[in-house]
Amino acid sequence: NAGVTQTPKFQVLKTGQSMTLQCAQDMNHNSMYWYRQDPGMGLRLIYYSASEGTTDKGEVPNGYNVSRLNKREFSLRLESAAPSQTSVYFCANAERGNTGELFFGEGSRLTVL
C-alpha cells in the first residue's frame, strides 16, 4: 500500500502559469488536507476536506482552489502562480479529522519563477 501519493514531486513554473497538485490515498480515510511549508514557518493549512463532498478554507487559501474528486483524491490547483507560492506542499489525511492522526505524503516542491 502506498498510503498517500502526491504528484508531481517537483515542479518549476513561470509566474502566471497554472498547475494542479494531485493527492491520492488508499487508506479509506474521510478527511484530507493540503498544507504548505516555508522555511521557518512550520506548516500552514491551505484547504481541507472533512469528508467527501465538502471543502473548507484553512489559514492561507488565497490563490488556491481545491477539488475533493472522490473519497480517495484531493487536488490543489494554482490558477495563476506567483513567486510567493514557491513552497513545499504536503497532502495529509486522517480517518476522522477531529479524532485521528494525520498521515502525510512525501511533499511536492514547487518553484515559481
Place this chain on the structure above:
Amino acid sequence: SQQGEEDPQALSIQEGENATMNCSYKTSINNLQWYRQNSGRGLVHLILIRSNEREKHSGRLRVTLDTSKKSSSLLITASRAADTASYFCATVKWDDKIIFGKGTRLHILP
C-alpha cells in the same frame, strides 16, 4: 496566524539528556498532537492527547496538556542522536481543522 506556537525555536542538548518543548495555543480544541519531521520529509505522528486528558506517555515520550493555560509540553527522555529533528504541535478543532505551530528544531549532540 498559526494556532500553535512552540518554544524554544531551537534546542541543542547532549545525548542522554532530556528535551522539553512547549506549545501554546489560542482557542478551544478537541485534541492536541505532536509530530516529528526529518529533513523536510513528511511529518510523522508521535502522540495525541485529548482535551479531557492531562498527561500521556508513549515510550520515551511524555505529553502534558493544560487546557486552562492553553498549553502543552513534550518531554523526550534519554535523548538519542536519532531524535534530531523538528517537532511540531498540532491543535485539532472540533470542525476537523488541524493547525500546526512553527516547530522546535532539536539537535542532539554526541
